Amino acid sequence: MPTSGFNGRNLVIAWETVTIAGVRNKTMNISNEMVDITSDDDAGWQTFLAVPGKRGATWSISGVHSDETLLAAMMAANASIASGTVLVNLPSSLSTPGTMSGEGVITSMELTGEHDGVFEFTVEIASSGAITYTASA
Numbered sequence: 001m002p003t004s005g006f007n008g009r010n011l012v013i014a015w016e017t018v019t020i021a022g023v024r025n026k027t028m029n030i031s032n033e034m035v036d037i038t039s040d041d042d043a044g045w046q047t048f049l050a051v052p053g054k055r056g057a058t059w060s061i062s063g064v065h066s067d068e069t070l071l072a073a074m075m076a077a078n079a080s081i082a083s084g085t086v087l088v089n090l091p092s093s094l095s096t097p098g099t100m101s102g103e104g105v106i107t108s109m110e111l112t113g114e115h116d117g118v119f120e121f122t123v124e125i126a127s128s129g130a131i132t133y134t135a136s137a
Contacts (some may be wrong), residue, residue: 002112005107006091007091008026009092010091012063012088012089012090013028013088013089013134014086014087014088014089014091015084015085015086015088015104015125016084016085017087018066019087020061020063021063021066022063022064022065022066022121023061023062023063024064025060025061025062025063026060026062026100027060027061028057028059028088028100029057029058029059029060030055030056030057030131031055031056031057031058032052032054032055033052033053033054033055033056034048034049034052034053035048035049035051035052035053036048042130047133048068051099056101056127057100057126057127057131058124058125058126058127059086059088059104059124059125060114060122060123060124060125061122061125062120062121062122062123063120063121064118064119064120064121064123065111065118065119065120070122071091071109071111074090082102083103083104083105083106083128084104085101085102085103085104086101086102086104086125086127087099087100087101088092088101090098092115097135097136098134098135098136099133099134099136100131100132100133101131101132102127102128102129102130102131102132103127103128103129103133104125104126104127105126105127105130106124106125107121107124107125107126108123109121109122109123109124109130110122
C-alpha cells in the first residue's frame with residue numbers, strides 16, 4: 001500500500017484562529033502575475049521581468065453550513081471590508097510541512113439550501129499583503 005500523499009481533511013484552513021466548521025472542499029492558489037517585456041529583440045520568444053508585477057493568494061472553501069463564524073464576518077462586510085488572518089496548516093506527511101498565514105479579505109460567500117438537501121456554503125478569500133510560510137520545527 002502506498003505511503004505517500006495525505007488525506008485532504010488534514011489540510012486545515014482557519015479564519016481568525018477559528019477552524020472553519022463543516023468544510024468539505026478547500027483550495028489554495030498562489031499566483032505570480034508576470035510582467036511581459038517582450039520586444040522585437042526577443043525573436044518572437046515571450047520574455048518576462050525577473051520579478052512578478054503582482055503576487056497573491058486565494059482560498060476557496062465550501063462545505064456544510066454548521067458554523068456562524070464566516071456568516072458573521074460576511075454580514076459585517078456590509079459596513080466595511082471583512083478582513084482577518086487566514087492560517088493554513090499543511091499536513092505533517094508532506095515533505096515540507098508547516099503553516100502559511102497572512103491577511104485575507106472575504107470577497108464572496110454563497111449560501112445554498114435545496115428543499116431536500118443540506119444547507120451549504122462556498123466562500124472566496126483573497127490575500128491582502130504578504131503570505132508567510134513557517135516550516136514545522
